[in-house]
Amino acid sequence: MKDVKFAITDIETTGSGIHQNRITEICVIVVENGKVIEQFSSLVNPSQSIPLYIESLTGINDEMLSSAPQFSEIAGKIEKITKDCVFVAHNVNFDYNILKSEFAKLNIEFKRKRICTVRLAKKLIPGLFSYSLGNICSSINIPIYDKHRAQGDCEATLILFQRCLSLDSDFIEIKKFLNQRTAASYLPPNFKNSDLDKLPTTTGVYFFRDQDGIPLYIGKAKNIKSRIKSHFQERTNRKYKLMQRTYSIDYELTGNEFLALLRESELILKYYPEFNKAQKKLSRPYTLTSYHNQKGIEQFALHRNKIAPVSWMKFYTREEAIRFLELLCLEFGLCPKYCGLQSGVIHCNHFKISNCSGVCKDEITQEEYNSRVSKAVDYIHQFENSYLLVENGRANNEKAFIYLKKGRYAGYGFIDTSEEVNNLEDFKNYLIPQKNSSYADRIVSSYLNNKKDLIKIPISQNNDFEVKHTSEKLLESLISF
Structure with missing residues (x-):
């Protein structure tokens, strides 16, 4: 990859999101064959006030920016200096998308190949406690002379990138990053490619977790892997913040959408994840x-x-x-x-x-x-009776059942079709009891009203799991479903 130019970039902004976030300072350092060949740095007037917490972090204030050029005045210079370059930044999607948004306001398309030094460093310098720019520089002795200012952070990112290049002299890993054509190129900075590969393409609920394993967001999907990929590519401030704080994603298979809806509702009520919009307050039924x-x-x-x-x-x-x-x-x-x-x-x-x-x-x-x-x-x-509702399980040889007690959700379970089920008392061994909620009521109500081909096993009102009618025929329908 001789003669490839890299535009190492850092920007400071008015906030922490992507949309409605404006650039206050930018620095671009162009490197070719390991040498700096061009550099540009400037304050930028964002045409809005600087929040106090941003001023405290960066030292950039309204007075400093009052006489600075607006982005439209320097856009041509940035477009020219980064042209035919690979765009490089620490947590690249943030800087790249902010710049892309600024150019879009001028009806200019900004499109560059890009490399993230967070992900590159994780690959080439594994095992560090943290990969934030400040912490990684402390860990491998890279000086930052003007932290949280565009030029100081850009110069530190340049040194980090050069260290990575020295560990990848044949550009094996660099080429892999540049040739990514999938959602892997949009992965959160703390998420591993290998974790994405392990995600299933079946139905269930999934969890975005922070560094301590606490759920940040819980969702449900018919195809978990596909849905999670779509999260990676969403461009909202909320999703951006979620991606920055996500360290792992795991899942729970349900085999069918009905149970996935119920489990999603239960788990949101249990954990109240920060990035789930609060479950809508149900109107009076x-x-x-x-x-x-x-x-x-x-x-x-x-x-x-x-x-x-x-x-x-x-x-x-x-x-x-x-x-x-x-x-x-x-x-x-x-x-x-x-x-x-x-x-x-x-x-x-x-x-x-x-x-x-x-x-x-x-x-x-x-x-x-x-x-x-x-x-x-x-x-x-009959809608107030007790039933086992039979649905698809997590595998071909498994069935899921949802237990309705007097018409209310009371639990679920899975059973292998090879198991001997002689009476409904046997189902107690597989039941996972759950608490009902108004949200579960709504899900069950919609399911019962809209699905016509239900497989229901009636249960006696007086004795849970005692068959109300002929058990042999009902159990046969469960196993053969």
């Missing part, structure tokens, strides 16, 4: 109730605030509740007018439901209509 109206007709209604003597089900969106009421009308020949789907009409004329029994026109007696409502209520009761 819609409750399905029924009452006898003045005509003696048993009528369904939805409410959110009233206390009703009879409450059948809860829905977390009005859309879900309406869909369910429409289903009851279609399945049991109920009247939309008396199911809260129409109001202010004498006779129902619903655009979707045409099989009304005619009770609104007095074509059947209220006793006959109420018997239909009674059958609908029996149907509703």
Whole structure:
């Protein structure tokens, strides 16, 4: 790689993120064949005030920048000096993306190959306690004469880069970094390529952890590896800060998205990770109730605030509740007018439901209509029963089950299909009990309302894990699923 030019760069900014962050100082030192051939350094007027903590850190204040050139005035010089160079910086994605953002404001595309001296040093100088510029320079005796100023940090980064070049005289590692075409080139500075390779492409939850192993962020994905790669390439201040503090990423496989959603919700409530947006406060659910109206007709209604003597089900969106009421009308020949789907009409004329029994026109007696409502209520009761819901497991020879106790999430488990399961009592050995929450309620409600091909194993209300019906047929369906 003789005659390749490297533009070692350092910038100081108004803040710690990427967006709305402006350059206050820049230094570029161009090296070719180990020698400095060009250098540029300048303060930059960011057209905004410097936060006090930045002034305390760098010593750069508003007065110093008042007469400094704006970025637009030096953009041509920076574009020219870095042209045909490999862009090098300590934690390169920060400096590179800030510069790219500044050029974008001028409608100029800034695109360079780049190398991160954090990642390069980790590869060529392994085993150091810390790879921040200050600490690595202390560890290998590199002087920093003007810390947290662009020229001082840039000169220290230059010496570090030259040390790395001396350890990679054949440019073997340098070429690997330059030829990266995958998300590995966007990896957080403290994350290892080998850790990325180990990530699975299956469904589950994943954890971004800090240096002490504390979860910073928890998410769920159908394809964990693909989702994590997408995190690496997001360009927001929040994601940038998360990447800077991430030292490891691990995961928990679930085998199916339903369980992944439940586990994500449980784990966020358990750890309250700093970078997870707080779980949205759920709005008060819609409750399905029924009452006898003045005509003696048993009528369904939805409410959110009233206390009703009879409450059948809860829905977390009005859309879900309406869909369910429409289903009851279609399945049991109920009247939309008396199911809260129409109001202010004498006779129902619903655009979707045409099989009304005619009770609104007095074509059947209220006793006959109420018997239909009674059958609908029996149907509703099944949503408050206890079940094992069967889903895909983490491998082809495994099934997952989710335990609903009286319609509420109570745990999950995995079972190998080669295991002998003679009765549901055996499932106790595999159950991992969990606490229910309003978030879990919403996930379960949505799952039950939207998935039509459920495999459910009913359980007695009085004795957990006692089969309610014929066990042999139900267990056979579990194993053969």
